[in-house]
Amino acid sequence: MSNNKIYTVARREFLDIIHDKSTLIAGILFAAWFVWLHANMFTLREGIDVLSVFNSSLIYLTPMVGAFIGYIYSGKAFLFEKTEGIIETLLAAPLNLRTLWIGKAIGVAFPAWIAALLFGIGFTVVVQGQTEAAVFPSGPAIFHVLVIVPIFAVAFVGLIGFSQLALGMRENQVVNLLLFLGLFGGLSVSGEFAHRGLISSWELIALLCGIAVAMLLVTWCLGGVLSKERIVRSIQ
């Protein structure tokens, strides 16, 4: 597997997303809407521990924002290339299937992570404005956003990519619908955790890091299941 090829594939996916205004705007609007939605609770709820809720919001919500935006962006990289027949030509190139898949996952996860980062920054600025307090992310929260969220985003997009490449069009429609509902459910649950100001310690970060790495490993192992024949036969 060549790092150079992963970079080439990832770069193309990234450039494709940032050149597609509608996709890019959808991601930014979603991040902005999420900032507005969750920052409001600081003015609506009284007697909350601002710092605790703020940090737990960053920890619980940023991966969900990254995942949701990754989900929005991933269709272009995987499913679209299948419906347009591009994937078949790519599979005939001197390119390992795993290289192609991981490259695409990174290329999509990177802008999704940027959006999650923008959400974190926007959230910090708005919360500071609303509470008129000098609220800054804790060490675990910063580590989480900078290290764990991108790992999580790559693993999540990789899993979506796996299902979009391996499954047929009809199965993918069902999976996409379930995923959409699951993500909305996940966002609500994360929001609830965040609002309660649940622990945001290094121990939690270590746990989340373990989950993200495990997801990445699962994604990596699924690469062994994916075959060119499976992808090509699911095109028809």
Add this chain to the structure above:
Amino acid sequence: MSVITIEHLHKDFGRLAVLDDINLEVKRGEVFGFLGPNGAGKTTTIRILLGLLEPTSGSALVFGKRLSTEDGLRRRIGVLLEHDALYKRMSAYANLDYCARLYDVEDREERIAHLLHFVDLFERKDEPIARYSTGMRRKLAIARALVHEPEILFMDEPTSGLDPEAQTMIRDLISELSADKQITVFFNSHNLYEVQRICTKVAILREGRIKTCDDLQNLRAGGGGVQLEVTVSGADDAQRARELLEGIGIVEAVKINDTGGGQQPWKVHISLNGHGNPQIIKLLAGGGVRIEEAVRVTRSLEDIYLETMETAGEEQ
């Protein structure tokens, strides 16, 4: 030297046999036309050759190896499948650059500029290809397939959906590639006219089986021999011609057609198993046959195709 060898290739999708004992060889520099109706198995064959599908049994080798296990060999082949496989938001240059990077092309800029000139798109290289016509995109897709200077080009219905002008343009490009650059072309199509224009060898596939496979010239000449159509003045001349030709080694068959319902002209169809037209004509003229016209008959690919399909249908 064969660059593509398929031996006893079978492919089943579940209980459905898609390919059944396919055997063929393509030599270096040939433009090989793979013909057949929709669903005959042409695309499946190309996919197996490209290593995108695994054969159920038999082998499909390119340069003597299976592409599915030899990623390095892929640098020696170019692919243009039914879809353009281009990114519409990207410019022509960016599309070629991406492909060149995937194939580790050295001197990318120079190579891309050369190809864009070759397909006559250099002036519009920075435009997003969403603004291109279908024909221009197809030309760019050919350039993409050639970016790494492949030795074999696999093409699956390359002119499908194009207008006649664009089809001619693409055909000329393929002919140029074969003639000037000695690229072997494996060409899937059901456009008979197109195949007749550019291919040197043809295989006709029906329901997963090869029904005919030969050099196009041989096929058109009547399966390795020569067909002569001699128009004579009357029934007695036709009869005399038959008598003279019977027992001659190179004559395979003689058939007399009364095309005018007992009236002139009478046509004598002669099948030869080699070249010998002047001797035959001399023999007939010397034997007192009044010859009005003698024509060497070549069949069109359409005749061959329809005949093959008809024969295959009768066999079933």
